[in-house]
Amino acid sequence: MKLNEWLNSEIPHIAESLESINKSNFFIDKTIGFAGKESIYKILHHFRSALFPGVYDKYPIDENKVNIMIGNNLRTSALDLKDLIVKVLKNDGDNSSSIEDKASEIVVNLINSFPEIRNTLQTDIEAAYNGDPATLSTEEILLSYPSIEAVSIHRIAHKLYVMGVPMIPRIMSEYAHQLTGIDIHPGATIGDYFFIDHGTGVVIGETCQIGNHVKIYQGVTLGAKSFSLDENGNPIKGIKRHPNIEDNVVIYAGATILGGDTFIGHDSIIGGNIWLTESVPPYSRVYHSQPSPTIKNGNG
Amino acid sequence: MKLNEWLNSEIPHIAESLESINKSNFFIDKTIGFAGKESIYKILHHFRSALFPGVYDKYPIDENKVNIMIGNNLRTSALDLKDLIVKVLKNDGDNSSSIEDKASEIVVNLINSFPEIRNTLQTDIEAAYNGDPATLSTEEILLSYPSIEAVSIHRIAHKLYVMGVPMIPRIMSEYAHQLTGIDIHPGATIGDYFFIDHGTGVVIGETCQIGNHVKIYQGVTLGAKSFSLDENGNPIKGIKRHPNIEDNVVIYAGATILGGDTFIGHDSIIGGNIWLTESVPPYSRVYHSQPSPTIKNGNG
């Protein structure tokens, strides 16, 4: 009774107060909002269904149906994505009259690259198969490996990032992060045959460049050392802050490699929990020279 | 055929057996169960929709509709939450006749604090914007940052925790944990302008106190050293077990800070993978003085 009275009399004021705080802080009409986020998730779903028919949707056996469904998914998502790109470009300050054409071109380029992306993802599947002794069949990789979840989204998001699309690639990568615990910034460049084992807690920064045949374990950070501030004390955006990893490198669990000048030479192995802020030459083996832990007498 | 016979003849016994184990071990009728959990998730959704219209629901442009929807969401959730609080208080042994009034008062206090919570969350958004060089617009923080996901839930759950509500705040924080990999106990006190980058694996303990302008990276633990046992060997509940972090502190990835007496003085920087069980004074820079890792000759 008393609660209801309060709800009827006071809630309108609180609602108005929240609305007013929002209006002063946050230009909600300029964002893509919840609807845009949902739309991006749906587009990703359709794109991955097109790349791997049968893995993200109950696809029919009939090849004709698969073909038509891939086509339909790509067409619908292309138009939805174009609209979103126009919106985020506008919010980003692009007022050019050719913004529709620009967005269309981005979409065309992205979809044109899908056969290439699919071929690259095939190398990632092979890397997972070869890299994990627990795998008994290639089929289970697509159905149960977080690596392929995260990397398939990354390879799409990265294409958009490279073409200058704001915000959308980040929403895609954060979606992968939420699904897998693997946080790959869409800016990172990643070669073929890439595999992340277990994956939880992996962070790969925006300006990383990763070669071919690289394998990474859970909890690895490829991050920034610290970032330069401008005269106002704000971080300077857009400079190289994250390491390069050359071909055939393995990085074990929990290793941390930081800095834009840090290059891990090809065919190196970085041990678990290693903390590296400087480059190492090719063929390096970086082991933990940690002092033996103190082991108190086992007799209790 | 044979399987069906077995299913028809034996399953009833197994069902009975499972039911009987459950009855002896678990007082399911005293819990809020699956329905309660679902209800808490829905309440959280409505509350966050009220705090950030357009981010958690497809809100209309029309301001009048936004206003009415915030109000409706708050009213419905208020009553649902009140019922749940009454239930968990009763399960917790509260048999007072004023339990309905108590629960109502908690709900009123919580919702009254929403404008304040919203203002605080705005400082968290600003901290994220300033703290991450990869962010290009404030808009993308609300749509794609796990930090704001986890912290917005925490600030609601913490209010309930402080008012003595059992179980519900923990279900809320575990929901955030599941979404983001960030595990903040609802008991933790957290100041303004708080930002967690990447976030996976962060653990913040129940009795932590965190000041303003604190920034934390993935894999940081603010935990207990060990916990005191009572005469029966059970952990003593309710004593301060986790560190305090003062204003303007940065804690890099994988650092572990333990113990209820451990204070990190203001304006300190704690390096990555640091293991700290003792206090440090203000303005400290705690670096990893780990021995250089062994790097075997790169010529392989």
Place this chain on the structure above:
Amino acid sequence: MKLNEWLNSEIPHIAESLESINKSNFFIDKTIGFAGKESIYKILHHFRSALFPGVYDKYPIDENKVNIMIGNNLRTSALDLKDLIVKVLKNDGDNSSSIEDKASEIVVNLINSFPEIRNTLQTDIEAAYNGDPATLSTEEILLSYPSIEAVSIHRIAHKLYVMGVPMIPRIMSEYAHQLTGIDIHPGATIGDYFFIDHGTGVVIGETCQIGNHVKIYQGVTLGAKSFSLDENGNPIKGIKRHPNIEDNVVIYAGATILGGDTFIGHDSIIGGNIWLTESVPPYSRVYHSQPSPTIKNGNG
């Protein structure tokens, strides 16, 4: 306009190209696909609903209904699981005529073990209650602890693994991984009273053997040191690669224990962030003898 023209004229070719890449790389008709994955998730849901009525579904108070619902869930899931097992055994190369009987027997064995699994899970709940000072009631463990989420799935998946079912247990364990950030290979053997606190980033390898009353914190890896390659440079599958943890061991956050010959003796405590690749005797206390971190003068 131009985009639509492109969509109508070019998408059919891209769809055909993607279809053709898929056909050459991936024998989609031999997998269980998306539909199988969904089915496994549904089976897991029904099984856990049978083990803990009221926790995974809105179960009615009426005991008769609970009883019938458990039975119905088990019967439906039994047949669905049998079909899936037949399919994965066939994909795995089993062409024996008794494959249906074999799959039925596996299902019968699994469900027959449910009362035992339920009893074991009860010890896990008790371990969680005793092991976490922040828990105030046993009820909240089932509703909000990632440990019980992951371990309840593991105990089911492990039974299937032991009976030689391919792929399905891995899809189950990866589902748990996605929900909780805890990655337990279904091959791992785990005793009673097992508890993982917080859990994000925990990795437990395929050939681990874990005793009773073991407690593990977030970020712990029980992994392989490296794996032996066969003459072709491929990892040799099926040999013991992961450590054994005896009874009453506690392993703190971020510790890494590697190798198939590494045995952690009973009643030992392994400190946080410890890196261990060799056995320790019973009653060991393995502390971090790390050098004090460099703490620069706090006067900034």
Place this chain on the structure above:
Amino acid sequence: MKLNEWLNSEIPHIAESLESINKSNFFIDKTIGFAGKESIYKILHHFRSALFPGVYDKYPIDENKVNIMIGNNLRTSALDLKDLIVKVLKNDGDNSSSIEDKASEIVVNLINSFPEIRNTLQTDIEAAYNGDPATLSTEEILLSYPSIEAVSIHRIAHKLYVMGVPMIPRIMSEYAHQLTGIDIHPGATIGDYFFIDHGTGVVIGETCQIGNHVKIYQGVTLGAKSFSLDENGNPIKGIKRHPNIEDNVVIYAGATILGGDTFIGHDSIIGGNIWLTESVPPYSRVYHSQPSPTIKNGNG
């Protein structure tokens, strides 16, 4: 703006007013309400799925699965129906201690009669096949004939009616009415080989008795002439008010047959639009002796 103000200030009063009218007029807590109605629809669905596997649900080809699914559907629906019966009996004034047993017995009797009901429905399908020159296969009857929709529901509802269950049979028959435009009161007794062609507008009253091999067309009413009033002017409930139709009768579209004493003798044919309030002997042919309609000269 002004509308919002009104909504916030006035709606609480209108809500209170509506609530108060409801409370004084309608004992909502004594009914089964919307939830009960939904439950009855679901029970009907499960029952009809059990009677005709594959027609009301996507049933699997596998016979074992069909068998288990029928069983599960019957078990679940049995308990739901028992609860509803207890509720409506109580609302109807039954306060006996054996009400649970009574409801259980009704459910057992109903389900025990399902093989018999299924056999009878098979005669209805045959009647439809033989009675409609437009039918080319028996299969299309189950998938597209309103007659079988309505009659399959009636045969279930009638069993409940006969056993004295209030309200539930009426909700079932009104559900059929809504689906098909055929309104058969659950009290009506209907023999084998019954077929209604087209069906829209057919009304069959509570105390009708219909023999075997009867065929009825759209718009036929088997109704009451008028009903006797008691001393207070209220209709006397529970007396025979509707006609009997003996075996092998055909009644064409729009015919109206009224009265509890009106018997249509076996093997009769009642013409379209006929209005009959008196009995006719067996083998009657009742034609429309209506005067020729006036046909004005066709030259306009």
Place this chain on the structure above:
Amino acid sequence: MKLNEWLNSEIPHIAESLESINKSNFFIDKTIGFAGKESIYKILHHFRSALFPGVYDKYPIDENKVNIMIGNNLRTSALDLKDLIVKVLKNDGDNSSSIEDKASEIVVNLINSFPEIRNTLQTDIEAAYNGDPATLSTEEILLSYPSIEAVSIHRIAHKLYVMGVPMIPRIMSEYAHQLTGIDIHPGATIGDYFFIDHGTGVVIGETCQIGNHVKIYQGVTLGAKSFSLDENGNPIKGIKRHPNIEDNVVIYAGATILGGDTFIGHDSIIGGNIWLTESVPPYSRVYHSQPSPTIKNGNG
């Protein structure tokens, strides 16, 4: 294969052709479309839930919740309805600047009349109870009588019609028609204590006026005789074309009463299948003086 080629090459042209036909024939951008129709259905649902809590939604027992839910439903629907009214008024040619105010006023008037509508509907429930010997309780009327379905929608739609709202009332009444087979034009004026038994096929025209305590059976038409054409041969809209039915009249199944000048005097009874195009005085009994049907000898 060949079909797919055709689908890829020809469908774009057919799609373009359909789009172009639509554009030339139908100003889809000027209508409320599918979204508007869905919205009207939802508004009706909320309004009827507010009038009869527990009948159209799973309402909680708790009176406070009922109260808040009624309020929330009315507020949300008020704003949705206002938007729709603005849209249909504009489509109807209203370009006044005060169109928002006008729509708001209509909504306020409608909702203000809800207590009155609820009271009137209570008289309809009583009429159904008294008028149908097959009814055993008032509760079953709300759950299973098409009359109350159709009339509750009519009384809402009629209020909107009277206030000059185009299209929306018609969509409401056609929704009722689809649910029940009862087609009441929203323009019809209907008094208290109104009951339609069975109802299928009833048609009540736009300019009918029906008094209190009127009872109608299935298949009754209260229609227009013919309608006057203007000089262009088009029907003249907006003149009285349908009969008046005074208080206490009963009209039996299939009767047809036509014409705007046809008045059925109070306390009359119109027999089944009667065809009336002229007025009858109060207390009339209009029976079917049809010649006895030809009954051929029953000996077959």
Place this chain on the structure above:
Amino acid sequence: MKLNEWLNSEIPHIAESLESINKSNFFIDKTIGFAGKESIYKILHHFRSALFPGVYDKYPIDENKVNIMIGNNLRTSALDLKDLIVKVLKNDGDNSSSIEDKASEIVVNLINSFPEIRNTLQTDIEAAYNGDPATLSTEEILLSYPSIEAVSIHRIAHKLYVMGVPMIPRIMSEYAHQLTGIDIHPGATIGDYFFIDHGTGVVIGETCQIGNHVKIYQGVTLGAKSFSLDENGNPIKGIKRHPNIEDNVVIYAGATILGGDTFIGHDSIIGGNIWLTESVPPYSRVYHSQPSPTIKNGNG
């Protein structure tokens, strides 16, 4: 308790019994079943969405999207429909090797006729607008007239019927019947500018031929007089049994016109409730020359 025992012990037998009755009576594996019915409903939805964008789906304003969506809907539905046609042709005994080609050709022909069907439906909309004085705008016809619901489905179903597709057209027409109460057999041939007012109870038989500009009211039957039986007493299928209605005819409510030789000449008007089994020449006016009903003195 006792009920549960019965459910566990007896339900398996009843399930087996029902399964066995079904197997002996009904070749469920030869039908399209529930799944096929659902698929037909979905195809109809997509087809009507293609014919009237915005009326059956929330279509976007953007013309490019409308175009792509129409195309996608047609492509998907084309393949689904082809599969269903193959199935029903096979069930119907067609074992030719070219059955896939035949089904494809049917689908291509159907979709090729969509622009023509759309144009014809436009004439139906115009007929509705001109024929109903209560209509105030053409827009409301598509959103609220049962005539256009039923006729739009009929025009699609009829095309399939003409091409010899079994069962599917009947399921379509019965779907329309359920939605509207209008039962048009897919075999009926119907000209342009066709309008059915109110519609409930209308039945139009398989071999009817209806000209242009025909208008029909509720409850009209265009049926068979009786049907010829073959030597076994079964109805002879496939002969003309229903009347022809020439151009510009109006048939008022409840009229019944029967027989394959009955021709209603052009520009005729058939009065309400008329019963006609013989042809009438052009320009006829067929009025009800029924004797005045007996009207008993109005003084009661």
